[in-house]
Amino acid sequence: MYAFYLIRVIIFLALTKFNLVSIMKRLYGIALFFLFFQNITFAQDLPSIQTDRPDQTECPFITPRHYFQFENGFSYEQNNQNSNSFVAPTVLTRFGINDHFELRLITEYAIDKNELEKTKGINPVLIGFKTQLFEEKGLIPTTSFIGHIGIPNLASKDLKTIYYAPEFRFTMQHTISEKQSLSYNIGSEWNGETAEPMLIYTLTSGYSFTEKIGGYLELYGFVPQIEKPDHRFDAGLTYLFHPNHQLDISGGFGLSKNSPNYYLSLGYSFRFKI
Secondary structure, X not given: OHHHHHHHHHHHHHHOOOOHHXXXXXXXXXXXXXXXXXXXXXXXXXXXXXXXXXXXXXXXXXXXXXXXXXXXXXXXXXXXXXEEEEEEEEEEEEEEEEOOEEEEEEEEEEEEEOOOOXXXXXXXXXXXXXXXXXXXXXXXXXXXXXXXXXXXXXXOHHHOOOXXXXXXXXXXXXXXXXXXXXXXXXXXXXXXXOOOOEEEEEEEEEXXXXXXXXXXXXXXXXXXXXXXXXXXXXXXXXXXXXXXXXXXXXXXXXXOOOOOOEEEEEEEEEEEEX
């Protein structure tokens, strides 16, 4: 029931003309409230926050039961000398139903600019879930399945799509050592404009430098049916300044001729129990 009302609120905000800066200020105000007061009730045996950002590889871990988790990011992408895009912000909302299942909602406000035009607005809202399939045992990695569907009409007028846009991926992770992990995803997505799916792959190695600072290196890409593949590389750092709060910074560049030149991203994630 809580997740249902959250989805309604976020969709309402996405489709109205509320000032996004004001919305984010309120969101961060809520986060600061929980940061100062949740130490009293924080369960010491609960693992620290596990996020699906800043890398492109989604983690297989489920948001704890009855926790809301908000993963917020701002990114700038330089496609070429005459084209760029700015996402401010992207918000992934996660709600833990039980130890094996979570609900997910993705909203993005994007600004795309080239020589001829400038387009801005809410991209189609994505609604989905994540479910854990296997726990790590020997050669079997921790494995989960993520599924979303983009809703054509839950978007700004200029960004609505013709069709519903599904996407899915299997996300897996191996523990290499106490400090290092190896993760990878495989899946497909549709853009809502054509019937052709696009293969997605990711491969990342994460490393914990300290209990609070982590980093990663990643190779990922998109393989459409007709056009040429788009391969990319990125890296980033995370700073866990509280078990329920994390900052991140990342950046990457394209490896293919049709890839964007580079991108930069900043993010802040937090969670709280209802």
